[in-house]
Amino acid sequence: MFDDLRDLYQEVIFDHNRNPRNFRVMENADRQVEGFNPLCGDRLTLFLKMDGSVISDASFQGSGCAISTASVSLMTEIVKGKTEQEAEDLFEKFHEMATGKDEEVNLEAIGKLAVLAGVRDYPARVKCATLAWHTLDAALKNQAESVSTE
Amino acid sequence: MTNFPVEKIRADFPILAEKIRNKPLVYLDNAATCQKPQAVIDSIVHLYSHDYANVHRGVHTLSVRSTDQFESARTKVKDFINAASDKEIIFVKGATEAINLVAQTYGKANIKAGDEILISAMEHHSNIVPWQILCGQTGAILKVAPIDLRGELIYDDFEQLVSDKTKLVSIVHMSNALGSINPVKQIIAAAHAKNIPVLLDGAQAIPHMTVDVQDLDCDFYAFSGHKLYGPSGVGVLYGKQTLLEAMPPYQGGGDMIRKVTFEETEYNTLPYKFEAGTPNIADVIGLGAAIDYLNGIGMDHIAAYEAGLLAYATEQALQIKGLRIIGEATYKGAILSFVLDKIHPHDIGTMLDSLGIAVRAGHHCAMPVMDFFQVPATARASFAMYNTQAEIDVLMKGIESLIEVFG
Structure with a gap:
C-alpha cells in the first residue's frame, strides 16, 4: 500500500524506530546536549563520553518520529570510536546527502547512514533526519546546552 | 444527511x-484552510478582467464598479453574521490581524497595569501572543481559564476568574486543535454581568455554523476569509459600533482620514477609520462570492x-x-x-x-x-x-x- 514510501521508510528505519540503539541515560557523560525541533516537537538529549578526542560512548533519550529516532539511533552507533574530526566530517557528508547537495550517495563515506537518503525527496522531513547531527555538532563544539533546528 | x-x-x-x-x-x-469553489475563483478573475481599479477614490467608471462590489461584499458579511450595520465590519488580513487590532487599539486605550485579560487554555497562538504583547506594553496580566481532559472549558473555573480586575475576555468560539465549541453565550452573559467586553475568535467556527453576532451579543468577532471558502489574505473584525467609535485608529494612512494638515488629522468615519491604505480589494470581493455560495446551500x-x-x-x-x-x-x-x-x-x-x-x-x-x-x-x-x-x-x-x- 505504501510502495511510494519505500525509499523513505526502509526496513532499517522501522527496525531502529522499534528498537532504538543506545537508548539510555549516560550517568557519567562528558557532554550532554538537548536537541529540539520546534516545528514538530521532536526532542532528544544526546550524551557523549570522551576519551581525549575520541568519542568512546554515545547514547540518547527523547521522543520523535521514526525518521528522527532512526537517525539518532544510527548516529550513536556509527560515531562510537570516531574522533571529533571524523564525526564532524561525517556530519558534513550526512548533511549533504540529506539536503540533496550531493546527488550521488557516497556509500563508502556514509555507510549505513545511506538508508536515510530518502528524506531528500521530502523537504518537510529533512530536519527530522538532521536534528540528531545538529545536536552532535553542538555537543562536539561544546556549545550551549540546547540546540534547535530553527 | x-x-x-x-x-x-x-x-x-x-x-x-x-x-x-x-x-x-x-x-x-x-481547519488549516479550505479549498475554493469556482464561483470564488471566477469572481476574482472577472474583477481583474473587467472591473478593477482602486476603491473610494476615483470618479471614473472602473473605480465606481470596484467600490460598489467592495462595499457590496461588506454588506454580504454584515448580513452573513447579522451585524447591525455595515459600519461594524472592518476588513483586515485575517483573524490574527483582527485580534491584534483590538489588542493595540481597544486594549492599549482601556487596559492598564494590574488589569487582567482572560483567555482559555485551548487558544490558538493568535489569541495568546497579541495579549502577551499588550501585557508587556501595559503591565496587564494574562489569565488562563483551564480545560479538562475531554477538551472542554471548565466553566466554573472560568467564571471564578472573571473579576473586577478583568477588562477583556478573549476566547475561541471553536478550538482548532480539539474541535471543542465553547458555551459562548453563557460566557458572554457572565462577562457582561460585570461590564466586561468579550472578543470571540471565530476563525474555526465561522465555516461550520450559523453565527449571529447580535444573538451572541459578543463585542468583537474575528474570522478569516480563507477558512470560509474565500481567498487568503482577507479577514473580518466585527465590533459593536459604540466600541469601534470610541477606539483609536490602528494604522495611519490613506482612506482612514477625513482631513489632514501637518498640524492635525481628522479621522474618517467607521469602518474606514480602521482601513488605512488600499485594501485587499479582489479578495474582499472574493469573500463576498464565497458568502453568496454558502447562502445558496x-x-x-x-x-x-x-x-x-x-x-x-x-x-x-x-x-x-x-x-x-x-x-x-x-x-x-x-x-x-x-x-x-x-x-x-x-x-x-x-x-x-x-x-x-x-x-x-x-x-x-x-x-x-x-x-x-x-x-x-x-x-x-x-x-x-x-x-x-x-x-x-x-x-x-x-x-x-x-x-x-x-x-
Whole structure:
C-alpha cells in the first residue's frame, strides 16, 4: 500500500524506530546536549563520553518520529570510536546527502547512514533526519546546552 | 444527511479533481484552510478582467464598479453574521490581524497595569501572543481559564476568574486543535454581568455554523476569509459600533482620514477609520462570492451534514486499536485530532499523504494544548461540507494500513 514510501521508510528505519540503539541515560557523560525541533516537537538529549578526542560512548533519550529516532539511533552507533574530526566530517557528508547537495550517495563515506537518503525527496522531513547531527555538532563544539533546528 | 447535495458541491471545487501521488485527493486539512469553489475563483478573475481599479477614490467608471462590489461584499458579511450595520465590519488580513487590532487599539486605550485579560487554555497562538504583547506594553496580566481532559472549558473555573480586575475576555468560539465549541453565550452573559467586553475568535467556527453576532451579543468577532471558502489574505473584525467609535485608529494612512494638515488629522468615519491604505480589494470581493455560495446551500444544512460526518468519523476511529482521540467535548465541530500508539504524527502525515490524504500533523499553533495532553503533536483530520463518508473510509483504511506497516 505504501510502495511510494519505500525509499523513505526502509526496513532499517522501522527496525531502529522499534528498537532504538543506545537508548539510555549516560550517568557519567562528558557532554550532554538537548536537541529540539520546534516545528514538530521532536526532542532528544544526546550524551557523549570522551576519551581525549575520541568519542568512546554515545547514547540518547527523547521522543520523535521514526525518521528522527532512526537517525539518532544510527548516529550513536556509527560515531562510537570516531574522533571529533571524523564525526564532524561525517556530519558534513550526512548533511549533504540529506539536503540533496550531493546527488550521488557516497556509500563508502556514509555507510549505513545511506538508508536515510530518502528524506531528500521530502523537504518537510529533512530536519527530522538532521536534528540528531545538529545536536552532535553542538555537543562536539561544546556549545550551549540546547540546540534547535530553527 | 442523505439530502445534502455533496456531489454537486464537490463538482464546484476544481481542486477536488486533483490527483496526489496518482491517487484521488482526500482533502482533510480544512481547519488549516479550505479549498475554493469556482464561483470564488471566477469572481476574482472577472474583477481583474473587467472591473478593477482602486476603491473610494476615483470618479471614473472602473473605480465606481470596484467600490460598489467592495462595499457590496461588506454588506454580504454584515448580513452573513447579522451585524447591525455595515459600519461594524472592518476588513483586515485575517483573524490574527483582527485580534491584534483590538489588542493595540481597544486594549492599549482601556487596559492598564494590574488589569487582567482572560483567555482559555485551548487558544490558538493568535489569541495568546497579541495579549502577551499588550501585557508587556501595559503591565496587564494574562489569565488562563483551564480545560479538562475531554477538551472542554471548565466553566466554573472560568467564571471564578472573571473579576473586577478583568477588562477583556478573549476566547475561541471553536478550538482548532480539539474541535471543542465553547458555551459562548453563557460566557458572554457572565462577562457582561460585570461590564466586561468579550472578543470571540471565530476563525474555526465561522465555516461550520450559523453565527449571529447580535444573538451572541459578543463585542468583537474575528474570522478569516480563507477558512470560509474565500481567498487568503482577507479577514473580518466585527465590533459593536459604540466600541469601534470610541477606539483609536490602528494604522495611519490613506482612506482612514477625513482631513489632514501637518498640524492635525481628522479621522474618517467607521469602518474606514480602521482601513488605512488600499485594501485587499479582489479578495474582499472574493469573500463576498464565497458568502453568496454558502447562502445558496445554507449554514444550518452544512452544520447538520458535517455533524453527521464527524459522528461517523469518530465512530470509525474508535474501532482502531491504539488510536486515541484528542478532544472529546460534547459540543464539537468537524475536527478529529488523534494520536497513535508509538507512531509519531509526522510519520502518520507523510504516510497518509502517499495515499493522497491531506491531514495536518503538528502542534496546530496550540502548543499549550499539546502540553496539556502531554503529546508533542497530533494528527488532525478536519472536515468540510465537500467531504464524504467514502473519504472517511479511505482515511480509516489508511490509518489501519500504516499501523500494520509500523508493526
